[in-house]
Amino acid sequence: MYPSVPVTVASLVDDLRGLGVRAGSTLLLHSSLKGIGFVVGGPQAVVHALLDALGPDGTLVVPTHTPDNTDPAGWQHPPVPESWWAPIRSSAPGFDPALTPSRWMGVLAETVRTWPGAVRSAHPCVSFAALGRHAEEITAGHRVDDALGETSPLGAVYRLDGSVLLLGCGHDSNTSLHLAEWRQPDPPRGHRGAAVRRPDGSAEWVTWVDVLENEEVFADLGADLEATGAVTVGRVGLATARLMSQRVAVDFATRWIASHQR
Template sequence: MLVGRTQLARELVALGMRPGAVALVHCRMSALGTVVGGAETVVRALLDAVGPEGTLVAYVGWEDGPPDDLDALAVADRELVLAEQPVYDSAVGRARRDHGRVAEALRTWPGAIHSGHPEAGVAAVGREAEAIALPHPLDDGYGHGTPYARVVERAGQVVLLGAPLDTVTLVHHAEAIARVPGKRRVEWRCPVRVDGRREWRTLHDIDTSNGAFPYEQLTGGVDYVEFFARAALDRGAGRSGPLGATTGHVLDARELTECAVELIESAFAQS
C-alpha cells in the first residue's frame, strides 16, 4: 500500500492531533505501508498536522553508547572503552535504531533541539522545541524537570504511527513520579563533558528495562508499558483509528500519565 503525506496528515488530524500541539511521537515505518518519501514524509505530515505553532518530540536515546555493564567486560576491553568511548554529542550521536527512522529524522531535522541526555534524550522540532528539550538532568532522566514532564505540563499528546503500545515512553515518566517507595533502580557509567573536560560519571535512574516495580502481579504477563497505555485508552484518554496501512493512536499526555500513576500507586503503595 502506497501512502503519501496528504493522507497521513489528514488521518492524523482525524485521530485528534491538534494545531499548536506538543506531540511526543513514536513511529514504526514498516507498519504504515510504503510511505512515498519515507521518514521525511512522515515528519512533514506530522508538521502539517500540528501546524507552525506546534512542536514534535521524539525519544532518541543513543545507538552507540557504552556497554551497560563495564565490569562484565574483559580487562583489556574495559580499558579500551574507558579510554576511547566518546562523550555523547547530540549533533552526531545516532538515535537508537529500535526507536525507528522517524526518531533519527527528527534528530537531524533543521533546527532540531537535542536534550543532550545520552540515554533518555529527546529531539524536538518546532515552536517550543528549546523550552521542551532543555534542561535534561543526567540523573532521573524521566522524572520531574525533564522533557517528559514538560510535555505533560503543556497539555501534550502522545502519537503512535503504527508503533505498538509498548513503545509509549511517557509511561516511564509516570513510574518516575509515582509516590511509591522501593522502586527498582539502575546505575551505569558514561563519559560526560564537565567544564570542558571528559570524565566518567555514574548515572542513576529507575529501571526502565524490567520496570520500576514487579508488574507481573498487576498486568497478568502483558508488557507493562502496553498495559498502562491500553488502560488509558480504555478510560477514554485517546483515540485510535486508521493510519496508512495500520492503526494509529493519539493519547492525551496528562490523562495517560495520571492513569498510569493512579494504577501504580494503587497497586504498590503498600508493598
C-alpha cells in the first residue's frame, strides 16, 4: 500500500531537520534507499534534500568502499579458487578515485561520489567521498596503513565534531565504530593487499599491515549505545533513521570494545 503522499525533496528536508540535522554541520551518511519509500526524483532528490538540509556551509560524507579490490585469499562471499588469486592480483586495473565505483555501499553513496564537486580519498579499499565545505580536509591524507584510524576520513569527521546518520540501515553499517577499534591499545593486525593505479595508467599490487576490523559486534554495541539516549531515532521518508554525534558514538565504542575484550 502506498502512503497518502509521495516523498519529496521538501518533505525529506523537513524530516531531516526534524530529526536534528543541523545546517553547517558535517554529516557522515550510511543509507539504504529502498527503505525511504517512493521518492519523487529518486536518489538525486535524496542527495538534494541532504545538501539542502546541511546548507552551503555543511559537508556530506559517504563511504565509497571497494571490497572487491582486496586480497582474494580472504574473500568469503563468495570465495574464489586459490588458482585465481595470482591472476586477480596481477590483472586488477587498480583503484582510481575518479573511476573506480564503490560496491555494496548503496545507490546514494554512488550518487554522492559522482556528484559535481565531490572529492574522494585515495585508500584503495575503504575510500570515502565528500561534498561541501570540509570535503578536501576530510578526504586528504588517507593513509593506506590507517584505513579507518586517525588519518582516515573517520578521524577527520571526529575532529570536526560531525554527526552520523544511519538512514534505513542499522549499526552494523556504522563505519565510525571502526575508529574505536583503531584506538584500542594493541588491536589485532594483519596483512592487507589491493591493486592501485599508477600515474602512467598501469596497475600495481601493494601489501601492507593494518588493524583487523570486526563489525560482528556492532549490532550489540549499537543497541547499548542507544540505551544511553545518545541516538535520536525517527523517520525520514518511510525509513527509520538514527542520528548521533560521531564523537559520542566513537568514545562510547572505544570504552565498550575495551571492556568486552577483557
